[in-house]
């Protein structure tokens with residue numbers, strides 16, 4: 001069974017025909033070639049695939065594309081303004097909040113929700129907000145620094 | 157993932173009609189359990205009926221001494237609700253401890269209890285607070301809802317529309333989370349109500365149950381020492397790589413004691 005769907009992705013209207021089983025990650029990566037959204041697991045645990053749907057962070061590997069018919073989707077590609085990085089991206093860069101970078105798109109998308117709720121998050125707020133995002137490289141220390149700085153920059 | 161038919165229901169009636177009482181049709185709410193299960197090919201419905209967009213099944217209302225939560229209300233909405241925080245703070249706390257932010261943004265109370273995972277959190281509240289589960293055709297008492305591991309009193313095609321919680325005098329939820337999955341190794345809801353003390357336990361057994369020995373002890377002496385003093389039997393408790401049945405039995409008393417202490 002296939003479905004004609006349309007949604008807004010990073011401010012752009014897109015339409016396509018997808019099967020019922022097409023995941024949002026597959027739609028973003030394969031149909032739209034937005035490969036910044038990563039897939040790190042098949043158990044909905046790692047958070048590398050995190051994007052925002054209607055303003056909330058979700059694991060795009062655990063949503064069907066057809067469920068997003070009519071939705072507003074924001075991916076990591078939608079953050080920078082040309083060459084100008086989003087303040088949260090800049091903070092990850094400044095504070096070396098990444099090593100291999102595989103988890104980073106998901107980390108940044110989850111960090112944005114942390115910052116939306118609190119412009120001065122504590123370590124505990126960040127630990128809670130990023131509980132659904134795994135990093136196998138950094139040991140998280142620099143990610144915490146980056147999220148704090150990014151949240152502050154976004155709040156100012 | 158095998159393909160399936162997908163239908164988005166506009167109302168609870170539409171959803172029930174689309175499911176047609178069939179075993180081969182499954183409701184989809186937040187998808188936080190169903191989609192991973194489909195990906196792993198552990199289940200293979202012919203059709204999935206999406207109930208996540210049904211407005212009437214979303215939202216929280218408080219009337220008198222009852223909090224009613226629509227089945228398609230997300231964990232994040234329950235955790236963040238000022239009404240729930242005021243009426244039953246233990247329920248908002250429980251919802252805030254489920255999984256992670258992304259899971260809480262999608263997962264729903266109806267999906268959680270329909271799934272009846274032995275390690276899920278909400279079952280402790282359904283049993284511990286004495287909730288009533290409303291479906292398209294009847295009301296099911298919380299005590300009768302969970303029947304076995306991943307089994308409930310629901311019939312094929314029966315749709316949960318809301319869950320009502322009577323407001324207790326005081327309550328607290330304590331959870332020992334599995335450090336890897338975040339699910340409850342053991343979770344205990346202790347509620348002091350006008351009809352006595354209720355203690356709902358999840359994670360420890362094949363399905364949520366009431367710890368009547370602790371209820372009795374707390375009924376005569378509502379103190380953390382009284383809860384801690386009860387030795388729970390480990391018969392029929394879960395025994396797996398995460399914890400032995402004996403360890404879980406001991407955790408029930410410890411967590412109940414912590415809940416009593418938090419209630420004060």
Ligand SMILES: Cc1cc2nc3c(=O)[nH]c(=O)nc-3n(C[C@H](O)[C@H](O)[C@H](O)COP(=O)(O)OP(=O)(O)OC[C@H]3O[C@@H](n4cnc5c(N)ncnc54)[C@H](O)[C@@H]3O)c2cc1C
Pocket residue numbers: 043044045182183184185186187188189190191192207227228253254255256259262263264265266267268270271273275276277278310314315316317337338339340
């Ligand atoms: C990484 C991760 C961590 C998690 N951690 C926890 C945790 O710590 N504690 C916890 O409790 N849970 C946890 N969960 C599970 C989560 O709470 C799910 O939200 C919940 O189990 C299912 O809710 P859902 O709305 O996503 O349901 P779905 O996945 O959409 O559906 C689950 C089942 O319920 C049925 N169903 C859905 N809605 C209804 C309805 N209204 N009437 C009848 N049947 C219905 C479906 O047919 C399906 O069989 C976790 C999940 C993930 C992915």
Ligand code: FES
Pocket residue numbers: 038039040041042043044045046047048049050059060061062
């Ligand atoms: S790819 Fe791991 S949670 Fe989505």
Ligand code: FES
Pocket residue numbers: 097098099100101102103104134135136137138
């Ligand atoms: S930077 Fe490598 S997984 Fe996080």
